[in-house]
Amino acid sequence: MTAAFILPRRSLLLGGLSLLALAGCGKEAPPSQKASSAGADAGAASLRIGTYRGQYQEFFGEAGVGQFPYGVSYSYFAGGNLIAEAINGGSIDLGSMSEIPPIFIASANAPMRLVATIKGEVTSQVVLVPEKSAIQTVADLKGKRIGYVRATTSHYILLRLLQEAGIGWGDITPVALSPQDGLAAFGRGDLDAWIIYGVQGSQARLTYKARVLTDGRGRLSGNYVFAASTTALADEGKRKAIADFLHRVTRAYAWADQNPEAWAARLSKETGVAPEIFLLQHRERDRPYELAKVEPEAIQSQQ
Numbered sequence: 001m002t003a004a005f006i007l008p009r010r011s012l013l014l015g016g017l018s019l020l021a022l023a024g025c026g027k028e029a030p031p032s033q034k035a036s037s038a039g040a041d042a043g044a045a046s047l048r049i050g051t052y053r054g055q056y057q058e059f060f061g062e063a064g065v066g067q068f069p070y071g072v073s074y075s076y077f078a079g080g081n082l083i084a085e086a087i088n089g090g091s092i093d094l095g096s097m098s099e100i101p102p103i104f105i106a107s108a109n110a111p112m113r114l115v116a117t118i119k120g121e122v123t124s125q126v127v128l129v130p131e132k133s134a135i136q137t138v139a140d141l142k143g144k145r146i147g148y149v150r151a152t153t154s155h156y157i158l159l160r161l162l163q164e165a166g167i168g169w170g171d172i173t174p175v176a177l178s179p180q181d182g183l184a185a186f187g188r189g190d191l192d193a194w195i196i197y198g199v200q201g202s203q204a205r206l207t208y209k210a211r212v213l214t215d216g217r218g219r220l221s222g223n224y225v226f227a228a229s230t231t232a233l234a235d236e237g238k239r240k241a242i243a244d245f246l247h248r249v250t251r252a253y254a255w256a257d258q259n260p261e262a263w264a265a266r267l268s269k270e271t272g273v274a275p276e277i278f279l280l281q282h283r284e285r286d287r288p289y290e291l292a293k294v295e296p297e298a299i300q301s302q303q
Helices: 019-023 031-042 080-089 101-108 153-165 179-188 198-208 230-234 236-258 260-271 275-284 296-302
Strands: 004-006 013-015 046-051 071-076 094-098 112-119 126-129 145-148 173-176 193-196 211-215 223-229 290-292
Touching (some): 046 080, 080 094, 080 101, 080 112, 080 223, 101 112, 112 236, 126 198, 145 153, 145 179, 153 193, 179 193, 193 198, 198 275, 223 236, 236 260, 260 275
Parallel strands (some): 013 112, 145 193
Antiparallel strands (some): 094 223, 112 223, 126 193, 126 211
């Protein structure tokens, strides 16, 4: 059921774990039948999910997948790097993140597998500068104070930008901040540039009129991942519950894509962020979010 792949010079294993095989369903079955079948087999299992505010779980009810035949509890994190660390530490069973965080815990022989790929957009991954900044090109970042989020796509984009411009790490002042702290620092004028993703980047654009210097296109694959702990995967009930949960995520993404106004209103209610910010992300995205099994192309991208 699980094919493992080893990252070169790293000990993290990628589990090419088929969602359909996990759910024990035929390919022709609609998502609702897949979810109910796998969920029924999950029994008394209980899943501990690591996620963020304003993600798929917020609109499970609207998508018609909010009733679980097993226990579900959510822990909220500021970034995928923290979710990866929580799985590694055994405090959660399943969580989503970009391709980047698993690399940072690979050397610890992390007890986790990447069990699904989220094919998503990269346009919300932005490099922001103040509205009237003199910075016009990536090369202008030399000597500047640049905010980023450690062990995430933000960190990766910063390294790519420096490489593109022939700038060394020592040629800038890198400032590792959480997304929330980065937003506050940018608003105060403490950063010359800020590499950020998601709602905080959109907030900075609308609230502080931040200018987009460049974004993740051409630098990121657009692949994100769901990671599960090896302990959870070894438990038959939890393994089936994970399959069921991922099918529900698929339906939630489909609902959000088809109902952007309702999606934005729902997230605004849950997060306190203006719906216009979520709609900005929806308008500018280069592709909708879609859940898929781990395939060779995704593994190569991770490598």
